[in-house]
Amino acid sequence: MVDGVLVVDKARGPTSHDVVAKVRRALSTRAVGHAGTLDPMATGVLVIVIGEATKLVPYLSASDKEYEATIALGIETDTLDADGRETSRAEVPSGWRAMLDDALAEERTRIMQLPPVYSAIHADGARSHARARRGELVELAERPVRVVDLAPIGVRDREIDVRLTVSKGYYVRALARDLASRLGTVGHLTALRRVRSGVFSLESAIDVTTLTEATPRVSIAEAAARVLPIATLTDAGVAHARAGRRVPLVDLSARHATETAWLAPDGSLVAIGRVENGEGKITRGFNARA
Numbered sequence: 001m002v003d004g005v006l007v008v009d010k011a012r013g014p015t016s017h018d019v020v021a022k023v024r025r026a027l028s029t030r031a032v033g034h035a036g037t038l039d040p041m042a043t044g045v046l047v048i049v050i051g052e053a054t055k056l057v058p059y060l061s062a063s064d065k066e067y068e069a070t071i072a073l074g075i076e077t078d079t080l081d082a083d084g085r086e087t088s089r090a091e092v093p094s095g096w097r098a099m100l101d102d103a104l105a106e107e108r109t110r111i112m113q114l115p116p117v118y119s120a121i122h123a124d125g126a127r128s129h130a131r132a133r134r135g136e137l138v139e140l141a142e143r144p145v146r147v148v149d150l151a152p153i154g155v156r157d158r159e160i161d162v163r164l165t166v167s168k169g170y171y172v173r174a175l176a177r178d179l180a181s182r183l184g185t186v187g188h189l190t191a192l193r194r195v196r197s198g199v200f201s202l203e204s205a206i207d208v209t210t211l212t213e214a215t216p217r218v219s220i221a222e223a224a225a226r227v228l229p230i231a232t233l234t235d236a237g238v239a240h241a242r243a244g245r246r247v248p249l250v251d252l253s254a255r256h257a258t259e260t261a262w263l264a265p266d267g268s269l270v271a272i273g274r275v276e277n278g279e280g281k282i283t284r285g286f287n288a289r290a
Contacts, residue, residue, distance in 0.1 A: 003051030004217035009205035035060035044194035063198025076186035079118040080173035103182035112142040145170040221269040224261035247280030
């Protein structure tokens with residue numbers, strides 16, 4: 001098995017866990033995860049991490065994500081997407097198109113968002129979606145989010161296509177709910193495609209059904225370097241880090257107080273660490289093959 005990162009173009013239907021299971025079978029390993037869930041209805045970029053690369057999930061998943069989505073007005077579902085059960089209908093105001101620019105402008109200023117009840121957020125010891133499917137009343141708190149960019153790319157009869165770049169934790173299904181409300185009606189998501197997750201885009205994505213052991217993947221060192229600052233260790237620094245000891249500053253080429261990818265002279269990833277109290281402190285270590 002070759003550790004590293006794969007970018008998969010997820011199809012509509014399977015869950016993110018289903019895709020992970022396919023990769024596990026194809027590569028005959030359990031050490032597989034992903035950096036950012038996609039709903040079953042959604043398609044597009046799903047970042048898969050293999051082996052030691054699973055340690056990079058907190059860093060890879062923290063990046064902004066870019067989507068293309070279609071919102072249908074006039075019908076709401078329990079999941080806020082086309083896979084859900086219809087829960088309400090409402091008239092769509094005749095002048096909604098004239099209201100759209102202002103509604104989008106308001107969304108661009110959003111700093112807090114109420115997640116959909118059908119989500120993977122833990123609520124009272126269980127996943128929110130699991131409790132909702134049992135018919136329980138689920139109350140979630142708003143969470144901080146950020147809208148980097150949001151623009152309409154198509155408007156049809158009762159449908160809006162948008163392209164958006166948003167922070168981790170932003171739910172595009174919630175956008176369908178909130179944008180429709182600003183337009184004086186209800187709505188749900190009928191299509192969602194993630195075109196970019198951080199530095200990984202569709203251009204480098206593969207069909208998971210074509211995956212083999214020989215499929216090229218992004219190395220752990222390269223993946224870490226794409227999302228973190230870089231410092232190179234001396235041979236002595238590598239020895240300190242491999243042993244779990246603090247690293248003297250003389251053995252670090254750059255001395256960042258933020259988390260940094262520490263590379264060996266041969267370019268392999270030794271650890272993620274930061275400078276603290278005049279020494280290099282390890283946050284997360286990697287084995288010699290990383």
